[in-house]
Amino acid sequence: MPEITVHVPDFASMEDDEVRQHPLTRHSDGKWSALSQVLKSDFETERMNINEAWAMTSLAWRCPACGRKKIDIARKTESGVILCQLERHHDHLGDLAARILRETAWLDNTDPLYTQRKRACAAVLPLVERFAETLVCMDCNAADAAMKKDLGGRVHRDFSFSPSEIGAFVDARPNCAHELNFERGLAIWAKADADFQQRLVFVEQIAGRLTLGLHDREQYNDSYNLVGDQDACMFLSLATGQLGARGRLPPLWEALRARSCAGDGHRSALKKSRATRVRTPTLEEFTDFDRGMQKPGPWSRAAADWRCACCSRSRLEIMRISGKGRWTGHIHEICDYREEMNERALAFRSAYRAERPIFGSYVKITICQDCRLVMTDACKLKGDGRGGENCLSPDVVRSQVGEARPNCRHDVSDEQLREAIETSSSWSSAADDFWSHCRHASEASLRLSQYVDGRGLPPTIARQHAITDLTQSGDLPDWNAEEVFDWLLHERERLDGL
Ligand SMILES: [Zn+2]
Ligand SMILES: [Zn+2]
Ligand SMILES: [Zn+2]
The missing domain is CATH 1.10.10 (Arc Repressor Mutant, subunit A)
Incomplete structure (x- = not known):
């Protein structure tokens, strides 16, 4: 029986050079990469803002729209940060079609055909969209929005330019944002809009057929179902088995992600938009939004007098308006833990955990999107690759956000977050335990x-x-x-x- 010993890298503490040499990073990028080194010396700064998509693509990646390589996409912002961002660009026509089908062809979720119908609707979307979701550079993604803005009211609000169309109306140069060619954009849009309208007609036609059940299809998933690489799954089980019932494999992917991404200058960018965009929804806007949120989920289950368990804001107060003028507001369910009080249980549990508290049960509490954002920001900042939700206790979030202002994000600095992580550390290890x-x-x-x-x-x-x-x-x-x-x-x- 062959014996394999695996050395698990601790990316968090490795030098840049060690990360570069590691076999697991051969196809990725990050603040440690040779490319980042070149960029930092060319732009004469250590400050970088690298998102996950940038970090998880290889050094040889090229934008399919503008054709630039990563070294030409990166640029220095006015605030002196090297911006390294790739974005997923998708056809908003698909979202519109999904909305139309949901409103016309969907069944009530108690209907026995509910799942079949939902699948039939989903199967239509690739036939409607003009392009599949594509990773493009930040400037191409921004060019799509900017050209639509320039074209004004004649453009359908759910229209998106395809990657090749974007490539055709931008003038791409290395290390700066694209110049737009309005004349070309207009011509390309006129041609694409005819196609767009045709597809909308198709959505209406197919919605009629779907409603009649003409595309329902039986499907069972419990037969012999292989997902993913089976050998990978089997090796994983062998490794997990060696760690015993309480053991846990170290989260490699999360650790590499945390070691690779960089968030310099991100928060200041956030502050600017915050100053300009605080608006309270009118009662009508709230009612509209609430109606749209009546799908199954924490929002629709929340009582009318619901308040966030951390910041105490109501549903109306947690709504925020996005840059595109759309309202967002989400309620998330998280765990809060109760201490074990039973003497016998404590005696047994102490064998595995010397400190207190020891948690014996949990309750689900509901919090707003902004309190949850504070928690995920803290996890990113902690950067130990553990991710997850058990980074800050709800009590600590409560004290951090204090008197939270309605209809905007919470204002919590990195410094405050570091302190909060520290205060939460025994709570956090108790939750893991x-x-x-x-x-x-x-x-x-x-x-x-x-x-x-x-x-x-x-x-x-x-x-x-x-x-x-x-x-x-x-x-x-x-x-x-x-x-x-x-x-x-x-x-x-x-x-x-x-
Ligand atoms: Zn591009
Ligand atoms: Zn886009
Ligand atoms: Zn909240």
């Missing part, structure tokens, strides 16, 4: 059921086998394995009922 405990309890009950259901053994014998297995793999302590095992089974039942 809670989920390890849940996995531990599941593992115990899974082992038991493998012997009972899988081999048809009587429960008492199955229990003995499971205990022996788990003690051997180090998932139960030798000295009171039976007691801990029975307690874990109880825990599993209790946690399932949460």
